[in-house]
Amino acid sequence: MLERDYTPSFELPESETFLQDSSIELVRFRRLASPPQHALFDFDGTLSLIREGWIDIMVPMMLEALLPFARKGETEASLAILVRDFVAELTGKQTIYQMMRLAEEISSRGGRARTPQEYKDEYHERLMSRIAQRREGLRSGSIAPTDYLVPGSLDILKALKDRGVSIHIASGTDEAFVLEEASLLGLDTYAPASIHGAKADHRSFSKEMVIRAILKDNRIEGSRLVAFGDGYVEISDCAAVGGLAVAVASDEAGRSGRPDPWKRERLIRAGADIVIPDYREAAALVDHIWSAGGTGASP
Secondary structure: OOOOOOOOOOOOOOOOOEOOOOOOEEOOOEOOOOOOOEEEEOOEOOOEOOOOOOHHHHHHHHHHHHHHHOOOOOOHHHHHHHHHHHHHHHEOEOHHHHHHHHHHHHHHOOOOOOOHHHHHHHHHHHHHHHHHHHHHHHHHOOOOHHHHEOOOHHHHHHHHHHOOOEEEEEEEEEHHHHHHHHHHOOOOOOOOOOEEEEOOOHHHOOHHHHHHHHHHHHOOOHHHEEEEEOOHHHHHHHHHOOOEEEEEOOOOOOOOOOOOHHHHHHHHHHOOOEEEOOOOOHHHHHHHHHOOOOEOOOO
């Protein structure tokens, strides 16, 4: 099952509405008949910051590959904009989709493209070189896991577990690395048997497949699911089944406690019911979700 493309299906609110005395933005009114039983989290940017800065590795690599095949009138600057735009457009899907697009752009200019997997391998080699010290520091204990977690991540996971919610993690990053990095951050204890990532055959994995398996295996309606993510895929997939979609518009580099404006707009248009910058107000968020009054801004 292929992952859906980004389709802005919802309007931005005319004004912002926040839970009292908080940075929790309530976008759409949702009255929940029952609290969530299962929670799905995206990984990179939603829980983990180990790969923060990945886009500054991917875009230059793609630009290097594309420049030799520039059309007449295309400049390095214009191609950089093109690459950054399609990388951003496809963010949230498995990495291989961005590499497929790179191969298509090269082929459309008469170039002989390498396979998407070869481009992915090169990107991953460069990325792993950038984050090697982070991973080694976490492995040796010289870096605390909280240094590379979205602020409050452990608080939200604990708060949900304390309410009997089953935790699931699904990522567009290759599964072997998601499992390893979740362990380095101490997240595997919260979802010991339900951490999912990209497979060699990209058609055999999607976040939609994970969501549908959760619902089917546990015989629940979509309304018993809450999803947290900074990518459009998990937000739109959760909204599609009637779940509660919480956009984590994380400021990955600055950790400012303020929502990233680009993420906020993109995720609201994808179907987010609530927007948060991180989990520093985890207790208030969970209390709100479990409150009798439902969730979201009044209609």
